[in-house]
Amino acid sequence: MMFTRRNGLHCVPGDFCIDPVRSTHTAVITHGHSDHARRGMQHYITHKHTAPILRHRLGNNINVTELEYDQQIKLGDAWISLHPAGHVIGSAQVRVEHQGEVWVCTGDYKRDSDPIAAPFQPIVCDTFVTECTFGLPIYQWPDMQLVMRDVHAWWQQNILSGRTSVIHVYPLGKAQRLLCALDQSIGTVYVDDSIHATNQVIVNTGIPVPQYSRLPVATADGLVLTSAGGSANTQHGPNGNVNTLHGPNTRLSLATASGWNVSQKRFDSNGARGFVVSDHADWPTLIQTVKDVNCSRVIAMHGDTSAFVKFLRQQNTEAFDISEILTE
């Protein structure tokens, strides 16, 4: 087997790990989210647009080799290259070739269009190691334009009732996707410090981000994108920023933007509105992508894989949960 599960995904002939969980000498990083890019690696190898995200999160003194998409390098006895995953800026699938056998590891990916992330590119392979965050048939993403129609209607309603709109989002990915999609003729869009800092890193790569205003002071017609706190508790600090909106006359209307909102109520227990926006593949695109890469074997990881593996086997595709086929 070309890979084991040691320290995330360990490539045996290449002697490197993909998105390792513990310190190692050579780490190939698919993208900048914290569950994939961790500190403590002697050598990071990643796409050139993920590198500044890593420096921003992990410090300027990390040792990074930056690759273009499609650029091939040799690690040990394996050739590797990175290919767009469509998930967030710089996100990459890792193609690994050894003695004519090709594996592709997706990291997180999506097929929906994104104003910042380069579009997912299906790579033909023998073994396809796919994420499976939303591996259930209920997860089917609505058209982004329809979601934005709902977001805009909610925002306008909040303005009429004198409430400031607040949407909780990840600072990397979701924040920029909403920022690009929001109609700023309705009112002013504000972001918190953490989103602003991420935007700066993105703009410095040469990818534009729309104009916006910054907290701490938001007008009543404002829509605030914040990464602070959990789902909808806005009493967060110390740098949560949204709490600075709390004044005697400030009333807020809260929302979240996530794929999980498919299976949650329209309003959560805090009364927050749930909009369905995801940077992951939904059920139909997980299945379509397996067809597109024309592989002979699928290994599913990163999520509850059982329904997806079962479905693929019913379609006569050889499929496994990662723990069934790769040794530790």
Ligand SMILES: [Zn+2]
């Ligand atoms: Zn991610």
Ligand SMILES: [Zn+2]
């Ligand atoms: Zn992830």
